Each structure stands twice: as structure tokens, then as C-alpha cells.
Amino acid sequence: MEDAKKGTVTSLASIFPAEEAQKAAKRVEDTIAEKEKELDRLRGFIADNNNLINLVQKLPEELHHDIMVPFGKAAFFPGRLIHTNEFLVLLGEGYYAERTSKQTTEILKRRGKSLDSQINSLEAIIEDHKAEASFFSATASEAAEGLVEIREDYEEENSGKGEFKSGILTDADKVKATADDEEFARMMSRLDELEKEELAAESGNHSDENEETTSDFDEISYQKPIDINLQNSEDTQQRITLEQINDKSIATEFPGECSYQEDISDQLNFASLALQSQTREGKSLAKNLKNLDATSEKSTTHLEEKMVQPTTASKSVVIQHQPSQPLFDRQKASTSSIVEHAGYAQRNSKEKNSTSSQVGCRTSEPSFDSSKAFTGSILEHAGNLQTREKNSTSSQVTGSQPSKPVSRFRMQRR
Amino acid sequence: MDDSCQEKIQKYEEFVDRRLKPDLVRAIAERDKVFEQQKVFSDLRRNIENLEKNSVTSLKTMVNLGSEVYLQAEVPDTRRIFVDIGLGFHVEFTWSEALNFITQREEKIKRQIEEYTQLIASIKAQIKLVLEGIRELLELPAEKSLPQHIF
Numbered sequence: 222m223e224d225a226k227k228g229t230v231t232s233l234a235s236i237f238p239a240e241e242a243q244k245a246a247k248r249v250e251d252t253i254a255e256k257e258k259e260l261d262r263l264r265g266f267i268a269d270n271n272n273l274i275n276l277v278q279k280l281p282e283e284l285h286h287d288i289m290v291p292f293g294k295a296a297f298f299p300g301r302l303i304h305t306n307e308f309l310v311l312l313g314e315g316y317y318a319e320r321t322s323k324q325t326t327e328i329l330k331r332r333g334k335s336l337d338s339q340i341n342s343l344e345a346i347i348e349d350h351k352a353e354a355s356f357f358s359a360t361a362s363e364a365a366e367g368l369v370e371i372r373e374d375y376e377e378e379n380s381g382k383g384e385f386k387s388g389i390l391t392d393a394d395k396v397k398a399t400a401d402d403e404e405f406a407r408m409m410s411r412l413d414e415l416e417k418e419e420l421a422a423e424s425g426n427h428s429d430e431n432e433e434t435t436s437d438f439d440e441i442s443y444q445k446p447i448d449i450n451l452q453n454s455e456d457t458q459q460r461i462t463l464e465q466i467n468d469k470s471i472a473t474e475f476p477g478e479c480s481y482q483e484d485i486s487d488q489l490n491f492a493s494l495a496l497q498s499q500t501r502e503g504k505s506l507a508k509n510l511k512n513l514d515a516t517s518e519k520s521t522t523h524l525e526e527k528m529v530q531p532t533t534a535s536k537s538v539v540i541q542h543q544p545s546q547p548l549f550d551r552q553k554a555s556t557s558s559i560v561e562h563a564g565y566a567q568r569n570s571k572e573k574n575s576t577s578s579q580v581g582c583r584t585s586e587p588s589f590d591s592s593k594a595f596t597g598s599i600l601e602h603a604g605n606l607q608t609r610e611k612n613s614t615s616s617q618v619t620g621s622q623p624s625k626p627v628s629r630f631r632m633q634r635r
Numbered sequence: 636m637d638d639s640c641q642e643k644i645q646k647y648e649e650f651v652d653r654r655l656k657p658d659l660v661r662a663i664a665e666r667d668k669v670f671e672q673q674k675v676f677s678d679l680r681r682n683i684e685n686l687e688k689n690s691v692t693s694l695k696t697m698v699n700l701g702s703e704v705y706l707q708a709e710v711p712d713t714r715r716i717f718v719d720i721g722l723g724f725h726v727e728f729t730w731s732e733a734l735n736f737i738t739q740r741e742e743k744i745k746r747q748i749e750e751y752t753q754l755i756a757s758i759k760a761q762i763k764l765v766l767e768g769i770r771e772l773l774e775l776p777a778e779k780s781l782p783q784h785i786f
Contacts, residue, residue, distance in 0.1 A: 273701050280706065290698060290708045293679045295719040296733070300710035302698065311703030325704060332702070 228373030234364040242364055246357035253350045260343050263336060270333045274326055281306040281322045640772055647769050651762055659758040666751035673744045679718070680737045686713055687730050 280286065283305065290300035308325040309317045320328065686694075691713055697705040716733050717725040728736060 269701055273704060276700060277704065288698070288708065289717065290696060290710050292696075292716065293682055294675045296679050297717040297725060298710040298713055299715065299717070300708050302706055302708045303695075304707045307707065308700075309697060309705040317705070329702065329704070 228371055231370050231372070232364075233360070233368040233370055236370070237360050237364050239361050239364040242357050242361035246354050246361060249350055249354040249357060253347055253354065256343060256347050256350065260340060260347070263340050263343065267333060267336050267340070270329055270336065274329045274333070277308065277322050277325050277329065644769050644772050647765050647772075651765050655758055655762045655765070659755060659762070662751055662755045662758060666748060666755065669744055669747045669751060673741065673748065676737050676740055676744065680734060680741075683716070683730055683733055683737075 280302065284303075285305065286302040288300060288302055289297035292298050306322050308320050308322065310320050310325055310328055312318055685691075693709065693711050694713055695707060695709045698708045699705055714729060715727055716730065717727050718733050718736060720726050720736070726736075
């Protein structure tokens with residue numbers, strides 16, 4: 222592209238030399254010929270099939286038919302067909318079924334149908350190839366005629382509002398998207414690892430409930446995701462406020478919306494991970510409680526430290542919740558508190574941001590008072606997804622993820 | 636010199652690729668066909684010998700009607716057998732006659748197979764020869780065995 226001129230002029234022949242295009246056309250035609258051969262073969266099958274159907278229909282008309290019975294490939298015996306209404310039909314894989322003439326006819330008709338569909342698809346493919354071949358030959362002739370291609374860059378004329386949109390939002394989103402993609406990849410690998418660990422831990426639980434090593438490992442490994450989650454949620458929090466400012470001016474069509482929603486789903490994964498990890502800690506706590514070791518204390522402190530890290534309010538949440546749900550044992554209460562916390566934080570962010578459309582109306586325990594911003598953001602995404610993306614991810618995370626650990630506890634308690 | 640050399644090499648290569656190799660493929664295909672015939676007749680001989688040994692005079696069998704649909708058939712008298720003698724002719728034989736015919740036929744088939752094997756060997760030799768010629772034209776050392784990748 223040159224600066225002086227506004228576009229470029231390339232002759233078609235320089236991009237697609239005539240001989241090359243002709244070669245391509247020839248190749249495509251060869252393919253067509255090949256397919257045609259296959260088509261003929263299939264047509265032959267169909268003809269055979271129809272003949273066979275006629276034969277099978279006709280055979281039971283008489284009790285026996287005099288034929289030459291083949292004996293190997295090179296010899297015959299004079300003989301006759303008997304039991305003319307008992308056919309043995311190959312179903313495949315060496316299995317045969319004994320059928321009557323009528324049933325055999327039906328089987329053969331079904332086979333014919335599948336052959337028909339094969340022929341149809343083959344014909345469609347040949348049509349495609351023919352179009353391709355005609356395109357190639359057209360290109361070849363055009364290149365031979367000396368056609369040129371003129372290419373000119375499109376320049377936007379009004380860059381007032383569009384500049385604003387793309388300048389602030391999409392740039393920010395882009396940066397975020399790349400950062401989040403990396404983060405997401407890392408988190409996904411992490412999640413996979415955790416899944417494995419979970420499976421291992423689960424099988425371990427069934428076989429040996431006193432196994433200490435897996436639970437300790439869980440605690441250590443979940444430390445990191447929470448921290449990452451913290452960063453992410455803070456980022457998104459900022460971005461969401463940004464978006465809301467812009468939402469006032471541009472309410473309907475939002476340029477960065479697509480990527481934003483993807484981000485949200487990413488964030489949601491993190492959020493769910495956080496939930497999962499915390500519930501997992503609860504699980505390990507449960508184990509420890511069962512053992513009634515000194516390690517139970519350790520684990521409790523671990524849990525509470527971690528709860529403090531993501532949110533200053535979470536500790537009070539746990540405490541507040543315990544009396545409110547006295548039927549649950551302790552580790553379950555902590556789990557549910559996290560889940561409930563989601564709803565609570567949603568409410569909180571709702572008040573703060575006053576964006577009713579983004580926040581899902583999940584049932585929340587109204588007994589809490591205050592929370593930090595980032596906790597709100599973690600769970601706000603869950604709400605976001607509920608309203609905006611009604612896909613499998615949202616249902617998985619909001620529905621099954623928190624409930625899954627609980628059921629596991631139940632299983633454990635039995 | 637160089638140009639003419641290149642031309643020659645190209646001509647030789649074309650000869651190998653367009654003439655000798657298709658010939659070879661065809662010859663091998665023909666030989667495979669004959670092998671198949673041999674197998675057919677050896678099977679037939681074995682079957683007839685089996686019938687003879689068990690003195691089977693009537694038998695029931697399944698006849699393939701096509702597309703793997705079978706129907707029962709019975710042969711009331713197995714002592715007369717019609718054997719394909721080529722060109723679409725079938726001759727009615729007794730067992731001993733059939734076995735005699737099969738022996739002769741097998742001998743002929745063996746000769747045919749030998750012929751084809753000779754032909755294949757000679758085509759391979761020609762290919763090797765031409766490739767050696769190309770090697771000489773390119774002045775490559777002999778131990779660098781170019782024809783290796785062909786067969």
C-alpha cells in the first residue's frame with residue numbers, strides 16, 4: 222500500500238497466474254471425475270438392490286426353483302432352491318437374521334434409502350466441485366484477459382461518536398480480553414487439575430476417610446486461585462463502573478458487549494472457583510472435625526484466614542450464619558454462607574451501582590449489612606450471567622456448583 | 636552439455652514413470668488375478684476331494700442371492716458337477732474327471748504365474764537399468780542407491 226495513492230492496483234494475473242488457475246481447475250475436474258465414478262458405482266449398487274428386491278418378492282411364489290447351485294467360484298451343481306420364504310440376511314459384523322420375503326424386502330428397501338441419501342450427498346459434492354471448477358476456469362480466463370483488481374482502504378468519515386466508543390471501551394476491553402485470556406487459560410488448566418484432585422480426593426474419601434494428605438494439598442492449592450480471583454474481580458469491578466457510565470449515553474448497542482460478556486463468563490469461572498475452593502476447605506474442615514485431631518484447629522485457622530483474604534466481612538458472615546441455620550453442622554454452614562454470600566453481595570452491588578438489569582434477583586438472606594466491593598463483584602458476575610447469559614455455564618455455576626459440595630457432605634456424613 | 640544432459644535425464648525419468656511403472660503395475664495385477672484363479676481351483680479340488688471322501692451324494696447349501704441375502708438350496712445329486720472351463724463354458728464332469736481337469740488347469744495356471752513373474756522381474760530390471768543410467772548421467776557415486784525408493 223502506498224501513501225501517495227489511495228489504493229492499490231494489482232493485475233489478477235499476478236495473483237492468480239492463468240496456468241495455475243487452469244491447473245487448479247483441472248485438478249478439481251479430476252476430483253469430479255473421481256466422484257462421478259463413485260456415483261456410478263453407487264448407482265450400480267442401487268440397481269442391484271432393486272433387482273434383488275424384485276427377486277426376493279418373486280421367489281416365494283413357488284415352492285422351489287430349479288437353479289444351478291454354485292459350488293465354489295468355478296463349479297456348479299444342478300439343484301433347486303427350497304424353503305423359498307426363508308431368507309438369511311446379513312445384518313453386519315457377521316450377524317445374520319432369518320427373515321421372510323416381506324421382511325427382507327423391507328430391509329433391502331431401507332438399504333436402498335441409505336444408498337439414495339449417499340447418492341444425494343455425492344451429487345451435492347459434485348455440484349460444489351463443479352462450481353469451484355467453473356470459478357477456477359473463470360479466474361483463469363479473467364487472468365488471461367488481463368483483469369486488474371483495485372483495492373482501496375476504507376476510511377471512516379465521521380469519527381466523533383465512534384471514536385469515543387472504540388477509543389475508550391474497546392481498547393480497554395481488548396487489553397482486558399488478552400489479559401483475561403491468559404488468565405483464563407491458566408485458570409482452566411488449574412480447574413482441570415483441581416477436578417482431578419477432587420476425583421482423587423473423592424475416591425480417597427470412600428476408601429479411607431482419614432486420609433490427611435489430600436485435604437492439606439487442597440488447602441495449599443486453593444490459596445492461589447483466590448488471590449487471582451481477587452485481582453480479576455477488582456479489574457472487572459472497575460470496568461463495570463466504566464461501562465455503566467457509558468451505558469447512560471449508549472444504552473442499546475454496546476460495541477464491546479460481546480467481549481465483555483465473554484469476560485464475564487471467564488470471571489464467572491473464577492468466581493465459581495472461589496466458591497468451590499472455599500467449599501472444599503469446608504470439606505477438609507469436615508474431615509478434620511471427624512478426626513478430632515489437632516489438625517482440625519489448623520484447618521479452621523486456614524479456612525478463616527482465607528475467608529478473611531477475599532472479604533473482610535466473610536468472617537462475620539460465617540458467625541452470623543451459624544445461628545441462623547442451626548440444623549447444619551459447621552462445615553455445611555460455612556459452605557452455605559459462601560453461597561448465600563453471593564446473593565447478598567449481589568444485593569449489595571445492586572444498591573451500589575444501581576443497575577437493576579445486570580444484577581440477578583437471586584434469593585438472598587437479608588440479614589447482612591455491609592461488604593467489600595470486590596466480594597460484591599465476584600458474585601455480581603454470577604448475577605450478571607443469570608440475567609444476561611442464560612446458557613449452560615450460568616446454570617452450572619450458580620446452580621450445581623454450590624449445591625454439589627453440599628451433597629457431597631451429605632454423602633460423607635452417611 | 637548440461638542442458639542436453641538434463642533433457643536426457645528427464646526423458647529417462649519419463650520413460651520410467653510413464654511406461655515402465657504402469658507396465659509393472661499392470662503385470663502385477665494380472666499375476667494377482669491368476670493367483671486368485673489358482674486359489675479357486677485348489678479350493679474346488681479340496682471340496683471335491685472332501686465330497687469323495689465322505690461319499691456325499693446330496694447336499695444342502697446356502698446360495699447367495701446378492702447383497703449377502705441367502706436362501707437354502709438342495710442338490711439332489713452331487714456326482715455330476717459343472718466346471719467352468721473358461722470363455723463362459725461349463726462342462727459336466729464326474730468327480731474323477733473334474734479332478735483330472737483341475738490338475739491340468741492348475742499346471743497351466745502355474746505356468747502362467749511363472750510367466751508373469753518373469754515379466755515382472757524383467758520390468759523391474761529395466762527400471763533399475765534406466766535408473767542406473769540416470770545415476771551415471773548425474774555422476775553420482777554408485778553406492779548412493781537411487782532406485783531404492785522405487786521398490
